[in-house]
Amino acid sequence: MxxxxxxxGVTQAAGVVVYPILESLAQDAAKDYGKDFxxxxxxxxxxxxxxxxxxxxxxxxxxxFLELIEEELKDAGYQEAIIKQYIPYLQRFIKREEVSAALxxxxxxxxxxxxxxxxxxxxxxxxxxHLPESxxxxxxxxxxxxxxxxxxxxxxxxxLIYEVQTLDKIADSVQEVAGIAPAFDLEKYAEGLREQYxxxxxxxxxxxxxxxxxxxxxxxFIPQNLRECQExxxxxxxxPKDRSRLLQESGQLDVLELAEAELENHxxxxxxxxxxxxxxxxxxxxxxxxxxxxxxxVILGDPGSGKSTLLQYLALIWAERPxxxxxxxxxxxxxxxxxxARDKQAGKCKDIVSFIHGGNITCxxxxxxxxxxxxxxxxxxxxxxxxxxxxxxxxxxxxTDIHRFTNEYGEVRAIATSRWLGxxxxxxxxxxxxxxxxxxxxxEQMQEFVVRWHDLNFAExxxxxxxxxxxxxxxxxxxxxxxxxxxxxxxxxxxxxxxNQELPRDRPELYNxxxxxxxxxxxxxxxxxxxxxxxxxxxxxxxxxAMLRKVAYYMQSSAKGLAGNLISAAQLESILTDYLKxxxxxxxxxxxxxxxxxxxxxxxxxxxxxxxxxxxxHRTFLEYFCAWEFVWQFKESQTLTIEQLIHDVFGNHWxxxxxHEVLRLISGMIEPRFVEEIxxxxxxxxxxxxxxxxxxxxxxxxxxxxxxxxVDCFVEVRNRSLIAPTSNKLLKILQFEVEHQxxxxxxxETLAKLIRIIAITWQDNxxxxxxxxxxxxxxxxxxVRGASLYVLAKVWENDPDNFIIFKDxxxxxxxxxxxxxxxx
Numbered sequence: 001m002x003x004x005x006x007x008x009g010v011t012q013a014a015g016v017v018v019y020p021i022l023e024s025l026a027q028d029a030a031k032d033y034g035k036d037f038x039x040x041x042x043x044x045x046x047x048x049x050x051x052x053x054x055x056x057x058x059x060x061x062x063x064x065f066l067e068l069i070e071e072e073l074k075d076a077g078y079q080e081a082i083i084k085q086y087i088p089y090l091q092r093f094i095k096r097e098e099v100s101a102a103l104x105x106x107x108x109x110x111x112x113x114x115x116x117x118x119x120x121x122x123x124x125x126x127x128x129x130h131l132p133e134s135x136x137x138x139x140x141x142x143x144x145x146x147x148x149x150x151x152x153x154x155x156x157x158x159x160l161i162y163e164v165q166t167l168d169k170i171a172d173s174v175q176e177v178a179g180i181a182p183a184f185d186l187e188k189y190a191e192g193l194r195e196q197y198x199x200x201x202x203x204x205x206x207x208x209x210x211x212x213x214x215x216x217x218x219x220x221f222i223p224q225n226l227r228e229c230q231e232x233x234x235x236x237x238x239x240p241k242d243r244s245r246l247l248q249e250s251g252q253l254d255v256l257e258l259a260e261a262e263l264e265n266h267x268x269x270x271x272x273x274x275x276x277x278x279x280x281x282x283x284x285x286x287x288x289x290x291x292x293x294x295x296x297x298v299i300l301g302d303p304g305s306g307k308s309t310l311l312q313y314l315a316l317i318w319a320e321r322p323x324x325x326x327x328x329x330x331x332x333x334x335x336x337x338x339x340x341a342r343d344k345q346a347g348k349c350k351d352i353v354s355f356i357h358g359g360n361i362t363c364x365x366x367x368x369x370x371x372x373x374x375x376x377x378x379x380x381x382x383x384x385x386x387x388x389x390x391x392x393x394x395x396x397x398x399x400t401d402i403h404r405f406t407n408e409y410g411e412v413r414a415i416a417t418s419r420w421l422g423x424x425x426x427x428x429x430x431x432x433x434x435x436x437x438x439x440x441x442x443x444e445q446m447q448e449f450v451v452r453w454h455d456l457n458f459a460e461x462x463x464x465x466x467x468x469x470x471x472x473x474x475x476x477x478x479x480x481x482x483x484x485x486x487x488x489x490x491x492x493x494x495x496x497x498x499x500n501q502e503l504p505r506d507r508p509e510l511y512n513x514x515x516x517x518x519x520x521x522x523x524x525x526x527x528x529x530x531x532x533x534x535x536x537x538x539x540x541x542x543x544x545x546a547m548l549r550k551v552a553y554y555m556q557s558s559a560k561g562l563a564g565n566l567i568s569a570a571q572l573e574s575i576l577t578d579y580l581k582x583x584x585x586x587x588x589x590x591x592x593x594x595x596x597x598x599x600x601x602x603x604x605x606x607x608x609x610x611x612x613x614x615x616x617x618h619r620t621f622l623e624y625f626c627a628w629e630f631v632w633q634f635k636e637s638q639t640l641t642i643e644q645l646i647h648d649v650f651g652n653h654w655x656x657x658x659x660h661e662v663l664r665l666i667s668g669m670i671e672p673r674f675v676e677e678i679x680x681x682x683x684x685x686x687x688x689x690x691x692x693x694x695x696x697x698x699x700x701x702x703x704x705x706x707x708x709x710x711v712d713c714f715v716e717v718r719n720r721s722l723i724a725p726t727s728n729k730l731l732k733i734l735q736f737e738v739e740h741q742x743x744x745x746x747x748x749e750t751l752a753k754l755i756r757i758i759a760i761t762w763q764d765n766x767x768x769x770x771x772x773x774x775x776x777x778x779x780x781x782x783x784v785r786g787a788s789l790y791v792l793a794k795v796w797e798n799d800p801d802n803f804i805i806f807k808d809x810x811x812x813x814x815x816x817x818x819x820x821x822x823x824x
Contacts, residue, residue, distance in 0.1 A: 008059035016083050018066045037104035053157050064147035068140050076132030089128045106148040112368045114141045116327035135324030138186040186326045190319035197312040218316045222445045225275045226436040285317040294434040295413050300420040301438035303617050304489030307417035311382040330380040338388040352405045377411025386418035403431040422610040440486030453495045471498045508669050511624040518605050519544045547579045552625035562658045565615040565622050627665035646681050668716035676723045682710040698747035752787045759791040
């Protein structure tokens with residue numbers, strides 16, 4: 001026993017854990033230590049070393065490994081008494097067959113790293129005590145391999161067999177010539193990911209100077225939902241036919257040939273399929289399990305829908321782990337495809353692997369080590385922004401490179417992202433990629449974001465609670481704000497703006513501020529400075545807003561009207577040029593073209609829709625700028641009279657639901673006395689109610705379109721006390737409709753809407769509470785009673801007097817179960 005301890009270089013001073021563990025091994029002289037240790041690394045060796053030589057090498061290597069473990073424990077601040085407690089656990093650990101084989105691989109001439117993922121996995125499987133969070137397995141692996149090389153170099157018999165020293169020098173020379181960094185430091189790579197993606201970059205969204213440098217993406221991220229769209233991308237089939245034809249002709253869209261009946265079946269299957277959580281499909285990054293729905297996935301979505309944020313989150317969750325656990329999880333390689341395409345076009349790289357080796361993903365990674373990880377499938381490749389490669393031919397090359405990469409490294413998981421517009425699915429679909437559409441945030445996800453945002457950005461107190469509730473209420477009660485809030489980027493912008501203003505009562509100002517913020521990204525000045533042919537000219541956000549008003553006004557006057565949201569590049573250029581002339585810009589057409597060129601790389605306000613056409617990225621902005629242009633003509637340029645506003649704008653469009661938001665916004669942007677005239681005009685309009693009956697002969701809400709729009713316009717008025725007579729008139733008309741329902745009985749949804757409008761619009765009027773309690777108790781129509789009870793519970797939920805009414809009503813209406821249709 002003592003002989004082997006001496007040969008192994010183990011004395012009493014060898015270390016707290018080393019001596020007792022190797023002493024235990026040395027006691028069993030009959031044990032074949034090399035059987036498991038050398039079983040894999042000797043496969044290519046013709047002349048095997050003698051058993052005693054193997055035994056000597058085994059003991060010396062194990063000594064080096066245990067000393068490195070002990071050093072890690074000491075570096076973590078563990079005292080000697082604590083370190084000694086690890087002795088029995090380490091004994092169990094090194095006796096595992098797979099651990100011995102992994103450590104033995106260091107004697108292979110081609111070994112550059114040992115399988116640290118396996119070591120960490122076995123430690124966890126044995127349910128052994130936690131190792132220090134700072135445990136650096138990557139550093140330990142490198143140090144252990146260097147120690148083993150020295151053992152080989154110092155052994156005449158091993159050196160002759162392996163010729164390690166010569167081979168290593170050759171390998172190192174090859175690396176130096178290739179310019180490949182020799183290190184593969186997981187800790188450093190994780191730090192690079194945190195530095196590049198960890199903090200939310202909100203400077204461009206925050207114009208107040210209050211930056212959010214410490215707001216961590218992985219803390220605020222809300223996992224969204226997905227719908228599979230493998231064979232059918234619904235938005236593509238909603239494009240106007242002329243636009244889809246242009247996209248197909250330019251090679252930016254697959255050829256679409258579906259009969260109407262087949263198209264309807266596809267739509268139905270898409271909507272009826274179960275919505276899945278994103279981590280249900282891609283795998284939970286917090287878990288070790290590798291079972292996923294899609295090994296290869298393409299995530300599609302709108303601008304600002306969270307595609308890039310999703311990939312950054314997947315990378316950051318890995319980077320936030322303790323160093324000891326990093327080898328347990330697939331290494332995330334996050335590639336921004338616009339950068340890859342640029343380098344490929346410039347000849348800086350020939351394929352994805354050479355791009356990675358060039359140091360374009362936060363830090364350079366050792367080629368041999370990375371190759372092993374790729375071959376073993378210990379990597380997840382994240383390809384961000386197929387759509388951000390604007391040249392169609394180059395985009396096709398990039399997609400081909402992604403396909404080649406997954407072919408070469410078949411064990412690697414891969415996720416790509418793209419806007420749905422202009423994306424051609426067949427290439428990657430044929431390569432085995434499954435396609436999913438990112439869904440907008442639902443009510444629960446919006447609320448969770450709002451809560452997290454305020455928890456992370458505000459100190460505890462009344463101000464935090466007030467602002468959180470203010471934003472929640474705005475999303476809850478405003479249809480337009482809720483539509484915007486479904487987009488993560490726009491919801492983030494709202495949360496920033498909510499710091500200093502109330503959202504629901506001042507939507508035009510919200511849109512004004514939002515456009516002002518987003519137009520900072522349309523950085524015309526920088527483009528002008530970079531283009532030496534043109535003298536720089538300041539074009540501020542007000543000029544940009546004015547141009548967008550003109551664009552929206554042109555769109556609404558086109559054949560498709562507001563429903564179209566489409567303008568050709570030629571017409572857009574003409575509008576911008578005409579405006580630039582009014583502010584005496586030199587070379588206005590050249591500047592207009594530069595601005596349009598920027599739209600290809602700026603995804604908000606206006607965006608490139610392909611097929612040589614553009615549109616507003618979100619319908620809300622089209623509606624806002626359209627409304628603002630009418631108001632501008634009415635108030636500023638005075639080219640539109642109140643009579644024209646009423647009869648030509650409201651008169652021509654009040655029956656068109658696609659115009660209702662524009663009409664509401666106009667009402668919120670003009671003086672109350674003019675809104676009073678508009679409301680009187682709407683109430684005078686005649687509606688043929690017989691054309692709006694449901695299958696039971698009951699009146700649908702469309703039969704009251706003029707009345708409901710009049711109320712919507714009234715709600716937009718900031719100071720309603722200025723038009724008190726109109727307020728009373730509207731309230732009386734609504735009461736009459738609820739109580740008389742003439743000449744047709746209303747369906748439950750219509751009744752519910754009228755009662756909800758009364759409650760919410762006039763809730764500050766004490767008579768309304770009395771009115772609704774009367775409806776809840778005495779009205780003969782049980783739908784009216786049920787709807788009244790519902791709004792009492794929602795709007796006056798803390799009023800103790802209501803509980804008596806609820807109890808009496810429950811006894812009176814045993815048949816009522818709260819499902820009469822008014823909950824919507």
